Amino acid sequence: MSCSNKLNTGIEILGKRHRNLAMQTLHKWLALIVGLQLLIWIVTGLAFNLIDEQFLDANPYRVDDKAQSFNSPLASTANLLQQYQTEGIIELKLTSVLSRAVYALTTTKQTRWFWADSLEPLSLSDAEIQAIAKGSYSGSGVISSAQILTNKTPFDASGSVAMFTTSDPLDTRIYIDTASGAVLAHQNSQSDLKDLLFMLHFMDYTPDNGIGFNHLLVQSISIGALFLGLSGIYILGHKCHQGQLSLPFIRRKTAIGKLALYTQDAQLLAEFTDLNGTYLESINRGRERLRTQCGGGGRCGLCKLRFVEQPPIPNDYDLDKLTATELAQGIRLSCQHEAHPSKLELVTKAQHRDWQKSEY
Structure with a gap:
């Protein structure tokens, strides 16, 4: 060549x-x-x-909203609807805040809340927001003052979100939408574990991306x-x-011929005729003559031998464990190639010593 x-x-x-x-x-x-x-x-x-x-459960102490009966008469909604008709009205809903009727008017631009008896815009004081939190809570803990959250929250709130903490064993937290007075959520130490599991299960590592x-x-x-x-x-x-896979239910063909193995000094060590499997398996059949650390997995590189004639094409393990000089000299890993009649030589003195020890 x-x-x-x-x-x-x-x-x-x-x-x-x-x-x-x-x-x-x-x-x-x-x-x-x-x-x-x-x-x-x-x-x-x-x-x-x-x-x-x-x-x-996040709501062991949460009080469900109940249907309210209002003592004060409800104001007519005609003027309210006419005032915001140009925005495109989507929905007008009757709800309640602190047992007082409230209109929730949703247009294409935003949602607004009005006291239903006076049609005045809904505006809640700190005391009223805290009263809403207390009304949604049935536990024995003492509710703290409101803490307005400035960072992004996972809640769908129209205004700022007020958080209240309690002193109960579950460390319940109550979240209120200050614009509408809606109770957004109850959370506690146990529901935090649930949120963590959901976050990991759905890879939902961004809290404000919705569901x-x-x-x-x-x-x-x-x-x-x-x-x-x-x-x-x-x-x-x-x-x-590359012939690197060996399936136990597929019988390998036995090559017909003789495998001659020599020392580094070209002295004949042994001849083998049972050529079934790799060169390493054929040489070590019945006795470990060539030592390995990986059992023939191509990882240790200790079973390398030199092919005197026509070395096989190197595979990935040969290329990984042997140098370019060794490859050029015809050295291959004996555990990576199917045995055929050929002439091979030991590569290292350590292999010869191990061979001599195996004879005793």
């Missing part, structure tokens, strides 16, 4: 090596990322099934799982092509 052909062959082998190693690296990282998320899904799903639903199961993280994991499968198919096909 000319120098140019050898160079082209070497470049082609290195190119395949880098491509296969890149595919294996991609497959490993995808397996780690997707596998971790699958583990989180399994663990959180199992937690939802094992933990009592009442333990995760959705088709966000970017879910899409990324789905695409990652797809490429994990495709890269696995590629690696499986590559290993099959």
